[in-house]
Amino acid sequence: MDATVLARIQFATNISFHILFPAITIGLAWILLFFRLRFTFTGNRAWEYAYFFWVKVFALTFALGVVSGITMSFQFGTNWPGFMEKAGNVAGPLLGYEVLSAFFLEASFLGIMLFGKHRVSNRIHLVSTFLVAFGTTLSAFWILALNSWMQTPDGTHMEAGRVVVDNWWAVIFNPSFPYRFLHMLTASFLTAAFLIAGVSAWRARRGVDGPGTWQVMRTGVFLAAILAPAQIFIGDLHGLNTLAHQPAKVAAMEAVWDTERGVPFTLFAWPDEATRSNRMAVEIPYAASLILKHDPQGEVRGLNEFRGQHPPVAMVFWSFRVMLAMGGLMLLVAWWGAWSLRGQRRAGPSLLLALSAMTFAGWVAVLAGWYVTEIGRQPWIVSGLLRVEDVVADHASATVAGTLLGYGLLYGFLLVSYIGALRHMATRPAASLALGPARLVPQAGKPA
Amino acid sequence: MEFWLPIIYMAAMGLALLIYVILDGYDLGVGMLIPLADEREKDVMIASIGPFWDANETWIVLGVGILLIAFPTAHGIVLSHLYLPVTFMLMGLILRGVAFDLRVKAGDHRRRLWNNAFFAGSLIASVSQGWMLGAYITGLSTTVAGLLFPLLIALTLPALYLLLGSGWLIMKTEGDLQARSLDWARAAVLPMGVGLLLVSVATPLVSPAIAGKWFSLPNFLYLAPIPLITAGSYLAILRVLARDLRPGRAEWHLFGLTVLICVTASLGLAYSLFPDVIIGRMTIWEASASVNALLFTLVGVAMTLPMIIGYTVIVYRIFHGKAGELRYD
Structure with a gap:
């Protein structure tokens, strides 16, 4: 196989594996802070149990995020040396700021958060928990600034084949950044919300629920009930922004071949690039124009305007539909759950089943969404400036294929182990919690 | 600015990598010692590095990050040359970072599996780093000597980490485990000395320019403290290891002296390298990013x-x- 394709598959494998864990920890860190604050202010031990249980999941998830993230930092160089050579003036400083401002912060205070409860005051421990949450979000800020710049570059010009920065503010706050940042943060909170609600529902179904289980389930369900519709709204704004700056991506998302007015929304189809048409299309008339232009007669630019410069259509089209379907499903289950759990009511067996089935719903939606935006950027690595094929390393295909196989096996094994450990912790919380009395109760004389 | 910025960044990168070798060195060392300990001791050893390992590993990300920020051209060349050892190192680091948590969270029936993974990951990462260091010192050469030398360093750098790891355990533990840590250090000290000697002898051989920088007067006299302090520290380590630990005796000596060797060795290496970022191929000024990008990041640093x-x-x-x-908890 072509070494460029292999390098892309390898990078995609790594980054897909990596994003699973930050997608949980960014949201979960703030949820943990919420549990800690609820316990500090109410004294209700249920919140303490909730914190104890989920901080262990957080530590494991965080570790997976860190080690797969280290892999990413090296693979920029091993797989895409040309990218660093040509766009290093932008990529270097943004990644540098991420390491300096976020990585050390979260890694250092995570130590205090996980192991320091008996060595520091409640207040310092709360501050550490806050700094870990803040660090994860800051990390997302920098890496999404870089990713967004690659999608919608601004504030730079090319000089002798290299990117040179004119205005750092414009680089960081490039046109797609605010939307992508908000979309990803909300996605992370939704992922964490469905995870905590799903695991709690699973425990309730199994009859191994503890004191904090129902509080956690309610937190997850109500959070999701608010954020799921908000995410659909933010996603729409993000889509309009993409339409303005990356019309070829949107054309692929909707499989629109010719520039037309009154474009239908294609529910189902097999986009065929050979014939440049959709097979077996099921369409809703005028809906795409309505969604994209907020006008049933709005004009949408088709893929044929971008021949040779547009992404592979079927993958982007289908990833987008998977994301939309997951989003809709999450909204339905979250609202159903919020209605059923209102006013301290308990969930019935069918809701518990639905919630536990949706435990990893966030992962599916996050991956599908990232496939839309990243595959949708092809054939560019930096839209309009640098092509992927021009920056790839010249490793032998066999070398890349061999290491890809190694990573694939390792990641498969780790994913099974992660979910297995989650299951083990959920089944036997008492054993893994080893709870003692009054661990978090503020010491006498020290203000909370 | 165009003259000084690359120098500042080279110094920052060297510092980050030195701190990495010392900090992650001791926790990788502890990881490699795990199979030698019994179950209770394993828990104590892991507890001794628990709050630190994550931040320790961040220093290599910073080191590579600076290489990328300041010397993007060299970053691409170095990392695509070291593709295989980097890949192995990453897999090792992944395995051990995860094993750290999973050995207690995946259930008792999986404990042995993850203890072994923790050991294997630590060993693979250490050996790969030795391979990378060796290849880097030879100027990424692909001759037979250029391939044999990294192999030797790959076998000896782990000994340095073992020495740091047992020095750490002597400070952080008590009783039997502490006494055994001293025995482990005794086993590691000789291979570590061989590796140190190899690196010292090899660097002048790689390029006549480096030999000229060291073996001409008056440079030789100014530089004499570097090899002298290194050799002195090594002898002092041998003396510390010759005696048994007794209550009341300072416990930081072994770790402190090993750190001192790391510092002098890296100073010597930095002097040999300068001003090249890849020996004999590319200077820091040739590889440097734009002044604008470097200044922007310097504010953050x-x-x-x-x-x-x-x-x-x-x-x-x-x-x-x-x-x-x-x-x-």
């Missing part, structure tokens, strides 16, 4: 580095003293 050092010190102070039982 100036603001965050003191904070990083500040809270690293705080974390080490909070967790000072002997490591207790392992608890994850």
Whole structure:
């Protein structure tokens, strides 16, 4: 196989594996802070149990995020040396700021958060928990600034084949950044919300629920009930922004071949690039124009305007539909759950089943969404400036294929182990919690 | 600016990598010692590195990050040359970072599996780093000597980490485990000395320019403290290891002396390299990024580095003293 394709598959494998864990920890860190604050202010031990249980999941998830993230930092160089050579003036400083401002912060205070409860005051421990949450979000800020710049570059010009920065503010706050940042943060909170609600529902179904289980389930369900519709709204704004700056991506998302007015929304189809048409299309008339232009007669630019410069259509089209379907499903289950759990009511067996089935719903939606935006950027690595094929390393295909196989096996094994450990912790919380009395109760004389 | 910025960044990169070797060196070393300990001791050993390992590993990300920020051209060449050892190192680091948590969270029936993974990951990462260091010193050469030398360093760098690891355990543990740590250090000290000697002898051989920098007067006299302090520290380590630990005796000597060797060895290496970022191929000025990008990042470095050092010190102070039982709450 072509070494460029292999390098892309390898990078995609790594980054897909990596994003699973930050997608949980960014949201979960703030949820943990919420549990800690609820316990500090109410004294209700249920919140303490909730914190104890989920901080262990957080530590494991965080570790997976860190080690797969280290892999990413090296693979920029091993797989895409040309990218660093040509766009290093932008990529270097943004990644540098991420390491300096976020990585050390979260890694250092995570130590205090996980192991320091008996060595520091409640207040310092709360501050550490806050700094870990803040660090994860800051990390997302920098890496999404870089990713967004690659999608919608601004504030730079090319000089002798290299990117040179004119205005750092414009680089960081490039046109797609605010939307992508908000979309990803909300996605992370939704992922964490469905995870905590799903695991709690699973425990309730199994009859191994503890004191904090129902509080956690309610937190997850109500959070999701608010954020799921908000995410659909933010996603729409993000889509309009993409339409303005990356019309070829949107054309692929909707499989629109010719520039037309009154474009239908294609529910189902097999986009065929050979014939440049959709097979077996099921369409809703005028809906795409309505969604994209907020006008049933709005004009949408088709893929044929971008021949040779547009992404592979079927993958982007289908990833987008998977994301939309997951989003809709999450909204339905979250609202159903919020209605059923209102006013301290308990969930019935069918809701518990639905919630536990949706435990990893966030992962599916996050991956599908990232496939839309990243595959949708092809054939560019930096839209309009640098092509992927021009920056790839010249490793032998066999070398890349061999290491890809190694990573694939390792990641498969780790994913099974992660979910297995989650299951083990959920089944036997008492054993893994080893709870003692009054661990978090503020010491006498020290203000909370 | 165009002259000084690359020098500042080279110094920062060297510092980050030196701190990495010392800090992650001791926790990789502890990881490689795990199979030699019994179950209870394993828990104490892991508890002794628990709050630190994550931040320790961040220093290599910073080191590679600076290579990328300041010397993007060299970054691409070095990392695509070291593709295989980097891949192995990453897989090792992944395995051990995950095993650290999973050995207690995946259930008792999986404990042995993850203990082994923790050991294997630590060993693979250490050996790969030796391979990378060796290849880097030969100027990424692909001759037979250029391939044999990294192999030798790959076998000896882990010995340095073992020495750091056992030195760490002597400070952080008590009783039997502490006494056994001293025995482990005794086994590691000779291969570590061989590796040190190899690196020292090899660097002047790689390029006549480096030999000229060391073996001409008066340079030789000014530089004499570097090999002298290194050799002196090594002899002092041998003396420390010759005696048994007794209550009341200072416990930081072995770790402190090993750190001192790391410092002098890296100073010597830095002197040999300068001003090349890849020996004999590319100077730091040829590989440098634009002044604008370097200045932008320098602001961030100036603001965050003191904070990083500040809270690293705080974390080490909070967790000072002997490591207790392992608890994850």
